[in-house]
Structures are given as structure tokens and as C-alpha cells.
Amino acid sequence: MVDWLEFIAALTLFMVSHMFPVRPPMRPWLIARLGTKGYFISYSILSLLVLAWLIMAAARAPYVGVLPQWEIFRWAPLVVMPLACLIAVGGMMTQNPLSFGGLGKQPFDPDKPGMLAATRHPLLVAMALWAGAHLLANGDLAHVILFGLFGGFAVMGMMVIDRRKQRVLGQEEWRRLATGTARLNLMGLSWSPLPLVLAGAVFLVLILVHEPVIGFVPLPW
Incomplete structure (x- = not known):
């Protein structure tokens, strides 16, 4: 189970990062502070970083x-x-x-x-x-x-x-x-x-x- 922890953590973070920032009231709150363009740029960068980690974690997970x-x-x-x-x-x-x-x-x-x-x-x-x-x-x-x-x-x-x-x-x-x-x-x-x-x-x-x-x-x- 320990060998799977990185993959589970990356998968969990990816799902959380795609659930909360796009839902009200979080999305309007973020847009009000970052601006529409700033929100989408920040969200895109965050998504890419988490995605990269998730893909690398999957590659390092035990082979089944x-x-x-x-x-x-x-x-x-x-x-x-x-x-x-x-x-x-x-x-x-x-x-x-x-x-x-x-x-x-x-x-x-x-x-x-x-x-x-x-x-x-x-x-x-x-x-x-x-x-x-x-x-x-x-x-x-x-x-x-x-x-x-x-x-x-x-x-x-x-x-x-x-x-x-x-x-x-x-x-x-x-x-x-x-x-x-x-x-x-x-x-x-x-x-x-x-x-x-x-x-x-x-x-x-x-x-x-x-x-x-x-x-x-x-x-x-």
C-alpha cells in the first residue's frame, strides 16, 4: 500500500483541484480577486502542474x-x-x-x-x-x-x-x-x-x- 501512496495523493489532489476552484462560491471569489484572465491562467498552470505530477506518479506506481x-x-x-x-x-x-x-x-x-x-x-x-x-x-x-x-x-x-x-x-x-x-x-x-x-x-x-x-x-x- 505504501508503494501506491504517491499515486493516490496525486490523484486525490488532481480531483480536489478540479472540483473546488470551478464551483460557486469559490470560482466567483477567485475571479473577483484574480480577474477573469488571472483566474484562468492560474487555474491552467495549477492544472498542468498537478497533471504532470499525476502522470509521473502513475509511471512510478507498482506494475499490475x-x-x-x-x-x-x-x-x-x-x-x-x-x-x-x-x-x-x-x-x-x-x-x-x-x-x-x-x-x-x-x-x-x-x-x-x-x-x-x-x-x-x-x-x-x-x-x-x-x-x-x-x-x-x-x-x-x-x-x-x-x-x-x-x-x-x-x-x-x-x-x-x-x-x-x-x-x-x-x-x-x-x-x-x-x-x-x-x-x-x-x-x-x-x-x-x-x-x-x-x-x-x-x-x-x-x-x-x-x-x-x-x-x-x-x-x-
């Missing part, structure tokens, strides 16, 4: 096999992650009144939804793809718990955000904005040059930092 270690499974992240990067980058480049994470400068146009035609929850879909691919590639108990949690969180998050946005925006306005979008429709992927180039750069950086940060070479050869 759950899924078969087939060689083909090691290819899953290399096949899936370029798509996840494209969806995340393309989604972040578009203002998104239907979910979160949009940083685009132009107002959202429901007639030209861009990457939101593939999914109105690009960050959550990217997270689900990342989690599913890495769950297959690892397959031990700690990583099944870790990536299963992220995958479940992403899928549930899409449903929760859709319901919340319908309530906040009203059914008519939500339908107007969401008409050209989908929860997930890969046929609607945007292949614009800039998102492709940026996604390729992000994927390359992830490959390069994987070993020094995670301690594992992601290439199967």
Missing part, C-alpha cells in the same frame, strides 16, 4: 497488469495523437460559446463553425482521444485508472456542458449556435493549413519532451 501488452497497442498514441492535436489546436483558434477553451479573436459564426463542426467540445474530445490511446499503450492498473478517469471525465463533461449551456443560453439560442456543430463528427474536421501546421508542431514537441518529462520514449522502435 490489466490489459495485454500487444505491440500494436504501442502504436495507438502515435496514430491518435496527431488527430487529437489537430482537434485541440483548431478548436482553440475559434471562439466557443458552446464549451470552453476558445481563444479566437473573431466572434463565433454558426454558419462557419470551423473545427466546431467536428466537435463543439474540442478540448474534451482531444482529452478522450489522448486517454483512450494511452490506456491501450500502457495497460497497467495505475494507468488504466488514470486514463480511464480522464476518458470518463471527458465524455461526461460533454454531456454536462451541453445541458448547462442549453440552460444558460436558452434552448432556442443554443440550437441556433449549435446547428452546424456536433458532439463528435470526424467528417466535419477542418483541414485548414494553419491548424495543421500548428498541430504538427505541437505533436513534435510532445514527442520530444515525452522522455525527459515522463521518462519513457513514445516511439515503438
Whole structure:
């Protein structure tokens, strides 16, 4: 049990850090003191730091096999992650009144939804793809718990955000904005040059930092 303490502590801190800062009255209290931009920047940095610790703690946890270690499974992240990067980058480049994470400068146009035609929850879909691919590639108990949690969180998050946005925006306005979008429709992927180039750069950086940060070479050869 002692060998699992770091993983349990990191997992607990990650869950707590994603439960309390985003809930009222904590969120309005933090925004009032940090400002909206300061809140999101601080929350993003905190989330990344805790996530990094959680991933490293999972790698250091005792190995308990759950899924078969087939060689083909090691290819899953290399096949899936370029798509996840494209969806995340393309989604972040578009203002998104239907979910979160949009940083685009132009107002959202429901007639030209861009990457939101593939999914109105690009960050959550990217997270689900990342989690599913890495769950297959690892397959031990700690990583099944870790990536299963992220995958479940992403899928549930899409449903929760859709319901919340319908309530906040009203059914008519939500339908107007969401008409050209989908929860997930890969046929609607945007292949614009800039998102492709940026996604390729992000994927390359992830490959390069994987070993020094995670301690594992992601290439199967």
C-alpha cells in the first residue's frame, strides 16, 4: 500500500483541484480577486502542474497488469495523437460559446463553425482521444485508472456542458449556435493549413519532451 501512496495523493489532489476552484462560491471569489484572465491562467498552470505530477506518479506506481501488452497497442498514441492535436489546436483558434477553451479573436459564426463542426467540445474530445490511446499503450492498473478517469471525465463533461449551456443560453439560442456543430463528427474536421501546421508542431514537441518529462520514449522502435 505504501508503494501506491504517491499515486493516490496525486490523484486525490488532481480531483480536489478540479472540483473546488470551478464551483460557486469559490470560482466567483477567485475571479473577483484574480480577474477573469488571472483566474484562468492560474487555474491552467495549477492544472498542468498537478497533471504532470499525476502522470509521473502513475509511471512510478507498482506494475499490475490489466490489459495485454500487444505491440500494436504501442502504436495507438502515435496514430491518435496527431488527430487529437489537430482537434485541440483548431478548436482553440475559434471562439466557443458552446464549451470552453476558445481563444479566437473573431466572434463565433454558426454558419462557419470551423473545427466546431467536428466537435463543439474540442478540448474534451482531444482529452478522450489522448486517454483512450494511452490506456491501450500502457495497460497497467495505475494507468488504466488514470486514463480511464480522464476518458470518463471527458465524455461526461460533454454531456454536462451541453445541458448547462442549453440552460444558460436558452434552448432556442443554443440550437441556433449549435446547428452546424456536433458532439463528435470526424467528417466535419477542418483541414485548414494553419491548424495543421500548428498541430504538427505541437505533436513534435510532445514527442520530444515525452522522455525527459515522463521518462519513457513514445516511439515503438
